[in-house]
Amino acid sequence: MADNKRLFDTAVQKLKYDVLKAIIRNEYEHCYDNIYMDIPKEISPGPKATMRCCIFKERAIVQERIKLALGGDKSNPNIVEVIDIACDECPIGGIFVTPACRGCIVHRCKEVCPRDAIQIIDHKAVVDKSKCIECGKCTQACPYGAIIHQKRPCVSSCKVKAITVGEDKKAVIDNKKCISCGACVYQCPFGAIVDKSLIMESIDILKKSDGGKNYHVYAVIAPSIVSQFKYAKIEQVVTGIRKLGFHQVVEAALGADITLYHEAEEWKEKGTLTTSCCPSFVMFVEKNFPELAKYVSHSVSPMVEAAMLIKRTDPKGKVIFIGPCASKKLEYKLPKTEGAIDSVLSFEELQAFLDARDIDVGSLEETSLDNASFYGRIFAKSGGIAQGIADVAAEYGVEGVKPIAMNGIDECRAALMKLKMNRATENFFEGMACDGGCLNGPLCLTHGPKNAVDVDKYGASAKEKTIDNSVKLYKLSLGNQDEAPQAKE
Amino acid sequence: MVVKVCVGSSCHLRGSYDVIEEMKRLVKKYGVEDKVDLQASFCMGNCQNGVSMLADEVLVHNANKDNCEELFLTEIYPRLSK
Numbered sequence: 001m002a003d004n005k006r007l008f009d010t011a012v013q014k015l016k017y018d019v020l021k022a023i024i025r026n027e028y029e030h031c032y033d034n035i036y037m038d039i040p041k042e043i044s045p046g047p048k049a050t051m052r053c054c055i056f057k058e059r060a061i062v063q064e065r066i067k068l069a070l071g072g073d074k075s076n077p078n079i080v081e082v083i084d085i086a087c088d089e090c091p092i093g094g095i096f097v098t099p100a101c102r103g104c105i106v107h108r109c110k111e112v113c114p115r116d117a118i119q120i121i122d123h124k125a126v127v128d129k130s131k132c133i134e135c136g137k138c139t140q141a142c143p144y145g146a147i148i149h150q151k152r153p154c155v156s157s158c159k160v161k162a163i164t165v166g167e168d169k170k171a172v173i174d175n176k177k178c179i180s181c182g183a184c185v186y187q188c189p190f191g192a193i194v195d196k197s198l199i200m201e202s203i204d205i206l207k208k209s210d211g212g213k214n215y216h217v218y219a220v221i222a223p224s225i226v227s228q229f230k231y232a233k234i235e236q237v238v239t240g241i242r243k244l245g246f247h248q249v250v251e252a253a254l255g256a257d258i259t260l261y262h263e264a265e266e267w268k269e270k271g272t273l274t275t276s277c278c279p280s281f282v283m284f285v286e287k288n289f290p291e292l293a294k295y296v297s298h299s300v301s302p303m304v305e306a307a308m309l310i311k312r313t314d315p316k317g318k319v320i321f322i323g324p325c326a327s328k329k330l331e332y333k334l335p336k337t338e339g340a341i342d343s344v345l346s347f348e349e350l351q352a353f354l355d356a357r358d359i360d361v362g363s364l365e366e367t368s369l370d371n372a373s374f375y376g377r378i379f380a381k382s383g384g385i386a387q388g389i390a391d392v393a394a395e396y397g398v399e400g401v402k403p404i405a406m407n408g409i410d411e412c413r414a415a416l417m418k419l420k421m422n423r424a425t426e427n428f429f430e431g432m433a434c435d436g437g438c439l440n441g442p443l444c445l446t447h448g449p450k451n452a453v454d455v456d457k458y459g460a461s462a463k464e465k466t467i468d469n470s471v472k473l474y475k476l477s478l479g480n481q482d483e484a485p486q487a488k489e
Numbered sequence: 490m491v492v493k494v495c496v497g498s499s500c501h502l503r504g505s506y507d508v509i510e511e512m513k514r515l516v517k518k519y520g521v522e523d524k525v526d527l528q529a530s531f532c533m534g535n536c537q538n539g540v541s542m543l544a545d546e547v548l549v550h551n552a553n554k555d556n557c558e559e560l561f562l563t564e565i566y567p568r569l570s571k
Contacts, residue, residue, distance in 0.1 A: 218531065238498075248497055248532040313493070313530050368498040368536075469506045473496055476509065476529050 007351060009446050012191035018043050019065045020199060020352035027203050028357065036063050061086045065194065072196035078175045079196050079329040080182060086192035089169040093150035094134050097125045100146035109138035109147055157187035159409035160284065177287065181280040181433040182326030182442030195326045195443060199353065202343040205318050206245040215316040216247035220306045222323030223253045223380040224439040226458040227451035228347050235366030240359050242367060249369060253376030255306030257470030260375055262299035264393045267401060272427045275385055277301040279331035280433035284409060289416050300336060302379060303328060307340035312477040318342040322350050324441025346443030373464040380455045382407035382437035385430040392467055403428040408435035490569055492525055493543040497532030500539035507554035508540045515561045524569050544568060
């Protein structure tokens with residue numbers, strides 16, 4: 001069990017991983033007669049249930065997880081899906097007085113309530129649901145902690161209010177509001193909301209390349225990867241990825257350098273700009289602030305930029321992105337990406353893939369990884385682009401950029417509201433849907449404050465301290481051999 | 490002739506960008522801009538002998554900014570006239 005603890009934050013991630021690992025193994029070794037029968041029995045051997053009411057339900061849920069691992073419901077365009085039978089129908093009681101209420105005489109709960117929703121009946125606090133606005137003040141005021149706020153973790157995790165409770169008490173995702181950020185995937189304690197996997201497509205791409213004989217498959221890895229595989233060096237992870245059949249591992253941070261260059265140029269023209277590298281943030285703007293969509297940068301995301309660069313140097317090549325992100329699984333299909341990305345995997349899926357192929361990353365030799373600059377690498381954390389744009393603009397002689405880092409959807413909403421009302425003092429808006437940035441993405445193996453430290457270290461270790469060489473490479477790939485604008489020393 | 494300079498991680502660390510700059514200079518110096526299409530490539534699987542260049546089908550090893558002119562004159566320039 002120590003091993004599992006090392007890999008993941010939660011038991012739900014472990015469950016998802018077990019399913020993925022089993023189907024990947026089967027894809028290569030054909031070890032099951034019937035995956036829908038055999039894998040659930042392996043994961044829930046019984047005779048006693050460990051997670052649900054009975055092993056039959058456990059196994060039925062595992063079957064649903066297998067479906068999602070194989071790609072999920074194709075008729076649903078969203079990448080995030082609810083497994084109905086896994087949803088435990090959590091209570092939605094709102095503010096609830098528990099039997100711990102002592103019937104005191106000070107009634108702090110009643111005093112603090114802004115809507116007069118608490119009455120004392122038979123010495124005990126009683127909440128009038130018709131008046132209660134669920135502000136939670138009483139829960140903090142009670143000296144016994146006797147009042148609790150019952151809220152579904154999925155509902156509270158969803159900052160765009162896309163999750164509601166259906167008539168049958170199951171969670172329902174409103175695709176019109178959902179920005180596929182994946183917060184609910186990580187937050188649901190029953191693992192009832194899951195991202196669809198593209199692992200089968202990815203394996204197909206790798207198999208058909210026949211070890212690079214037919215075409216090369218490139219892995220573009222998100223910079224947040226450095227905080228993920230704690231038991232190994234990043235250089236060993238790169239070796240591991242190549243052992244899976246990839247020709248070469250390229251940093252998405254290289255694309256980030258180029259994105260940064262484009263954004264500085266674009267800002268010079270427009271004067272006000274938001275970033276576009278977080279697809280959930282872009283969806284958030286489009287769905288909630290359509291009038292501000294004109295400010296969203298037209299530059300493609302680092303993932304796409306890196307992939308386009310690869311395809312210009314190797315037109316027959318295929319590119320698979322590996323990252324912490326659920327919405328990248330949607331982004332890669334958008335028309336503006338021009339098909340640069342062929343598939344997307346998560347860090348969770350990468351871990352399952354490596355283990356299913358019996359690749360022990362910690363024992364591998366190291367392969368160097370260095371394509372990008374310091375700035376490209378710190379894109380992974382909130383504030384990274386804001387820091388980068390200011391310096392890059394100065395490097396290229398662009399003045400007047402006032403960046404703000406909007407960390408998580410709540411901050412995005414507040415800053416965009418100001419922009420909408422013409423009250424913003426900044427003119428460059430970095431938007432990231434996940435709190436803390438990509439290094440806290442929903443499909444990360446581990447989440448935590450140390451991740452930011454790892455990303456900073458990784459940034460600092462980059463050979464290139466400016467984006468100059470990345471930009472030169474970009475121009476070279478376009479066949480434009482003119483000098484890139486010279487950066488000032 | 491297409492000349493690809495490897496910009497994979499290993500070659501990058503050994504100075505691919507210097508080699509690219511030097512190649513650009515040499516192409517101009519010898520007046521073969523119309524004959525050489527300089528490109529980049531991610532990894533040629535020749536990491537032990539980087540920086541690697543691929544001049545059409547010919548792999549050029551161990552390039553650096555100091556020996557670049559020599560390599561250009563022995564490995565690349567003679568093949569151009571054909």
